[in-house]
Each structure stands twice: as C-alpha cells, then as structure tokens.
Amino acid sequence: MQGITCIGLGKTYRGGIEAVSPLDLNFSSGRTTALIGPSGCGKSTLLRLIAGLEEPSVGDVRVLGQSPAEQRRRAGISVAFQDPSLLPWLTMQSNISLARKLARKPPDPARVARLIGLVGLGGFEKVRPAALSGGMRQRAAMARALASDPQVLLLDEPFGAVDELTRRQLARDLSPLWKSQGTTTLLVTHSVDEAIMLSDRIVVFSPRPARVVADLEVPYAAELGDGPEFRSLKDKVLTVLSASAAMAK
Numbered sequence: 125m126q127g128i129t130c131i132g133l134g135k136t137y138r139g140g141i142e143a144v145s146p147l148d149l150n151f152s153s154g155r156t157t158a159l160i161g162p163s164g165c166g167k168s169t170l171l172r173l174i175a176g177l178e179e180p181s182v183g184d185v186r187v188l189g190q191s192p193a194e195q196r197r198r199a200g201i202s203v204a205f206q207d208p209s210l211l212p213w214l215t216m217q218s219n220i221s222l223a224r225k226l227a228r229k230p231p232d233p234a235r236v237a238r239l240i241g242l243v244g245l246g247g248f249e250k251v252r253p254a255a256l257s258g259g260m261r262q263r264a265a266m267a268r269a270l271a272s273d274p275q276v277l278l279l280d281e282p283f284g285a286v287d288e289l290t291r292r293q294l295a296r297d298l299s300p301l302w303k304s305q306g307t308t309t310l311l312v313t314h315s316v317d318e319a320i321m322l323s324d325r326i327v328v329f330s331p332r333p334a335r336v337v338a339d340l341e342v343p344y345a346a347e348l349g350d351g352p353e354f355r356s357l358k359d360k361v362l363t364v365l366s367a368s369a370a371m372a373k
C-alpha cells in the first residue's frame with residue numbers, strides 16, 4: 125500500500141507525556157486529508173513523526189513505501205509548519221528558490237515568480253524575512269513548500285497567522301497546485317471550513333493522546349463552500365469535535 129501508512133505509531137515524550145496513542149492509519153496517495161482535533165491533542169506530533177522530525181516511541185511510519193528519513197533525503201517531503209523557519213540572511217525570493225536547489229531540481233524562476241504572485245507577495249521578492257509580517261512569512265513558507273513540486277506535503281496550520289479573507293483566497297488559489305500534481309497532502313488545521321474546502325477526507329482526533337474519533341469523506345460538492353453538503357458536513361465535524369472536547373473535561 126503506498127501513500128502514508130502509520131502502523132501502531134505512537135509517541136510518548138520524555139517526562140511521560142503520551143502525545144499519540146498507537147495509531148493505524150493510511151493516507152492514500154494523491155489525496156488531501158485534514159487532521160483536526162482539540163488543541164494539544166497530538167496533531168503536530170503526528171505530522172512531525174511522518175516528517176521524520178520526531179522518532180516514534182512505538183510503531184512505524186512509511187511514506188510512499190520508505191522511511192521518513194529516506195524520503196527527506198530524496199527531498200520527497202515538503203513541510204510548512206506554524207512557525208515558518210525561513211533563513212534570515214536570504215531574501216524571500218531566495219528562500220523559495222533554495223527549496224528547489226535543496227530538492228536537486230533545476231532552477232525554475234517562472235514557477236517561483238508565479239508562486240510568489242499566488243501568495244500575494246509580489247513586490248517583496250528582495251525583502252528579508254525579518255521585515256515581513258508573521259502572516260507574510262507564513263505565505264512565503266507555503267510558496268517555499270510548493271516550489272520543489274513535492275510528492276508529500278505536510279502542512280501544520282500553514283495559514284494560522286493570516287486573516288480569514290486572505291486564508292480563503294490562499295486556499296482557493298494554492299490547493300489546485302498540489303491537487304493537480306497528485307501530491308499526498310496532510311493538513312493540520314483548527315478551521316473546519318478550511319478542512320472542508322481543502323481536503324478529500326477529514327480525520328478527527330480525541331484529546332491527548334490522539335486517537336481517531338471520526339474519519340469522514342468530503343463529498344466533492346462540499347468544495348462549493350456554502351451549499352447544503354458543506355453545511356451538513358460542517359455540522360457533523362463540529363458535533364464530533366465538541367463531543368471529543370467534552371471527553372477531556
């Protein structure tokens with residue numbers, strides 16, 4: 125089975141905090157899955173395990189048939205996390221171009237320019253990260269994540285510092301880029317709207333340690349934003365989420 129496969133995958137941090145309780149989950153190739161759940165339930169930990177940035181305490185994870193470390197070596201995984209780690213000494217444009225170089229892909233200034241335009245940062249190409257706002261840095265990090273045409277894209281609240289209107293616009297403009305390339309995408313978000321708009325499937329987690337409490341398909345029609353399919357799915361996710369949050373009390 126390709127895609128991303130978690131086999132009995134669990135993580136307990138030093139000090140005994142169990143963030144992810146052993147999980148069996150598969151994320152199919154080419155699909156976008158939103159991961160949603162109460163704050164602190166372990167979503168970022170799961171993403172970091174899949175990215176190979178954290179070692180599992182138990183179990184295993186395979187990313188397109190390989191270990192996360194192997195995939196990272198082949199630059200098959202791109203990440204855009206809450207805290208956009210742009211290199212401070214490089215301009216915004218160079219940060220984005222560098223992603224292609226690190227992935228051993230040929231330079232593609234036209235693609236880089238198009239991405240910068242799509243994230244609304246045209247005119248800021250030569251600016252260094254410190255002179256950008258938090259939301260602008262997140263948008264640059266998103267462009268950087270997409271610049272190398274990754275096979276796997278891991279997004280952890282990539283638009284958390286961006287205002288609601290811009291978020292919607294980014295979701296609309298950027299998701300076709302990864303969807304048309306068959307990228308396997310995981311998106312951690314607190315926004316049910318964003319989860320429905322961007323994904324094919326929504327996995328809802330319990331309070332820590334993360335366990336799956338619902339696994340929902342997103343019907344195609346839900347993408348439209350405010351139709352009955354959208355509203356009914358949103359109600360369903362919110363109901364599961366509030367039941368899940370109540371488990372913590």
Ligand SMILES: Nc1ncnc2c1ncn2[C@@H]1O[C@H](COP(=O)(O)OP(=O)(O)OP(=O)(O)O)[C@@H](O)[C@H]1O
Nearest residue numbers: 137138141143162163164165166167168169170332
């Ligand atoms: N490096 C670490 N060492 C120890 N504990 C950690 C570490 N990273 C996360 N945790 C703990 O693990 C739990 C899960 O954290 P995680 O960041 O994965 O949750 P989350 O669901 O992504 O939260 P949020 O939605 O608020 O971003 C939390 O209790 C957190 O304090």
